[in-house]
Amino acid sequence: MSKQRILVLGAGRMAEAIFAGLLRTQREYIEEIVVANRSDKSRLHELQEQYGVTVTTDWREHVRSADTVLLAMPPQNHRDVLRELAPHLQGQLVVTVAAGIGIGLLEDLLPARTPVAWVMPNTAAGIGESISLYTCGQHVGPEQRDVLQMILAGIGEAAECTEQQVHDLTAITGSAPAFLYAFAEELEAAAQSYGVTPATARKLVAQMIYGSAAMLRAGSDPAELRDGVTTPGGATAAGLRVMEERGFSDMMQDAVRATNARARYMANE
Numbered sequence: 001m002s003k004q005r006i007l008v009l010g011a012g013r014m015a016e017a018i019f020a021g022l023l024r025t026q027r028e029y030i031e032e033i034v035v036a037n038r039s040d041k042s043r044l045h046e047l048q049e050q051y052g053v054t055v056t057t058d059w060r061e062h063v064r065s066a067d068t069v070l071l072a073m074p075p076q077n078h079r080d081v082l083r084e085l086a087p088h089l090q091g092q093l094v095v096t097v098a099a100g101i102g103i104g105l106l107e108d109l110l111p112a113r114t115p116v117a118w119v120m121p122n123t124a125a126g127i128g129e130s131i132s133l134y135t136c137g138q139h140v141g142p143e144q145r146d147v148l149q150m151i152l153a154g155i156g157e158a159a160e161c162t163e164q165q166v167h168d169l170t171a172i173t174g175s176a177p178a179f180l181y182a183f184a185e186e187l188e189a190a191a192q193s194y195g196v197t198p199a200t201a202r203k204l205v206a207q208m209i210y211g212s213a214a215m216l217r218a219g220s221d222p223a224e225l226r227d228g229v230t231t232p233g234g235a236t237a238a239g240l241r242v243m244e245e246r247g248f249s250d251m252m253q254d255a256v257r258a259t260n261a262r263a264r265y266m267a268n269e
């Protein structure tokens, strides 16, 4: 694969997580990363200083020299940007990470035969630990697949899905880190309420999650793992009972549905 010039449209949290991951693990495949936004020049300056990326508020002049264009900006802005991008493209791979967007919109608004892909990563991309869902358009050939695999491998693990699955699983892999962090915040608050310092509370909760995730990742079934913690007639059962009485299962399923519905809605705004 030739060294890649990647033009990133969007300079927010997800853009940074992705190019930080790439620069950490795939530098040998990267010729240049150009990062663009519309207005926040101090953010661009910060990114340039920290990562040595090229920055611009006028991305149009960088499209022709780019091999891949990565859209990491809000779904609501995609239609306008895709229309503006279209006349500048000459067969470059176009990838979006935006929630709710889908392959259809990319193929409809970009020139015929443009290779496109939709990736749903999460912020752990920045430390090479994302689980990214992805799906490819009909014109993605072996060369573009190699580039996509390089990008995906640079930010963690990946699973190829249908377009419908990326829509349905956005909540599970893209957004659920926020659900987990909300859970962590509550546990840290509880620990601190018993007089533990914030630093200790963080350490206790982070290691508990890390160890639990490691057991899950080793292939154990979550119901069995839960059972292993729940001594019959013991303490954990009392806590789980409160969670169920307060509707934990329904709440989680509703949160997933609301997330996916909002993603679809934003993409059509």
Ligand SMILES: NC(=O)C1=CN([C@@H]2O[C@H](COP(=O)(O)OP(=O)(O)OC[C@H]3O[C@@H](n4cnc5c(N)ncnc54)[C@H](OP(=O)(O)O)[C@@H]3O)[C@@H](O)[C@H]2O)C=CC1
Pocket: 009, 010, 011, 012, 013, 014, 015, 036, 037, 038, 039, 040, 072, 073, 074, 075, 077, 081, 097, 098, 099, 120, 121, 122, 123, 174, 175
């Ligand atoms: N954060 C996450 O965990 C995840 C996010 N995503 C997706 O990533 C995308 C970005 O999310 P996130 O990083 O959180 O958002 P942020 O708000 O952090 O960043 C959005 C960025 O897009 C820029 N931007 C907006 N419009 C344009 C435009 N027309 N041209 C160029 N740049 C533009 C903004 O800068 P300015 O206003 O200066 O132009 C800003 O830098 C979204 O589509 C989201 O669905 C996907 C998976 C996970």
Ligand SMILES: O=C(O)[C@@H]1CCC=N1
Pocket: 099, 170, 174, 175
């Ligand atoms: O909150 C959002 O819209 C994005 C999509 C997935 C994670 N963050």
